[in-house]
Amino acid sequence: MDAVQQEVTDIFLRTKALLQGHFVLRSGLHSGHFFQCAQVCQNMPAVERLGTLLIQKLGNLQFDTVLAPAMGGLVIGQEVARQAKCRFIFAEKENDRLVMRRGFTLTPGEKILVVEDVITRGGRVQECLEIVKKMGGTTAAVAVLVDRSSGQAKFAVPTYSLLEMSYPTYAADQVPAALAQIPASKPGS
Numbered sequence: 001m002d003a004v005q006q007e008v009t010d011i012f013l014r015t016k017a018l019l020q021g022h023f024v025l026r027s028g029l030h031s032g033h034f035f036q037c038a039q040v041c042q043n044m045p046a047v048e049r050l051g052t053l054l055i056q057k058l059g060n061l062q063f064d065t066v067l068a069p070a071m072g073g074l075v076i077g078q079e080v081a082r083q084a085k086c087r088f089i090f091a092e093k094e095n096d097r098l099v100m101r102r103g104f105t106l107t108p109g110e111k112i113l114v115v116e117d118v119i120t121r122g123g124r125v126q127e128c129l130e131i132v133k134k135m136g137g138t139t140a141a142v143a144v145l146v147d148r149s150s151g152q153a154k155f156a157v158p159t160y161s162l163l164e165m166s167y168p169t170y171a172a173d174q175v176p177a178a179l180a181q182i183p184a185s186k187p188g189s
Helices: 003-014 037-041 044-058 074-084 123-134
Strands: 018-024 030-035 065-069 087-094 097-099 111-119 138-147 159-164
Touching: 003 018, 003 044, 003 138, 003 159, 037 044, 037 074, 037 111, 037 138, 044 074, 044 138, 044 159, 065 074, 065 123, 074 087, 074 111, 087 123, 097 123, 111 123, 123 138
Parallel strands: 065 087, 065 111, 111 138, 138 159
Antiparallel strands: 018 030, 087 097
């Protein structure tokens, strides 16, 4: 683990954002670990630091606007946009699909950075990529705090993450006996 990954892990542990138990993820998979980024996001110095680290990870990447899926990506997306001094917009659920509302539009060719807190399969990020394409924008990259897939979630654009971890996940009918003994909870993503 390099110094940045260790710092990010320490932030998640210090803010009690890395939980252990039995969790049902948004993807429907079960896991013994859960990243509750809302715990990090109530601590503004931690959010600011994570935003700084994410921007540093992007290097010289050029983008005009940050787009984040609600709810998870809102705080870190806005912080990345604030530090990059660019526009911030978000997509939100409507009938369980992400859509752009509130008068948000994209101009043809506008360079978009999609920012999310945690991905396991990357479903909400993929929905954002589809929104950008449909609205005529160009996705420059995807940036996430934590990639639970350890790089297995693939997108058609470059993807940057501060931390790649692969805590085991299980289909509902394949949960190990020891984990199944713990009552499952859905802490919210």
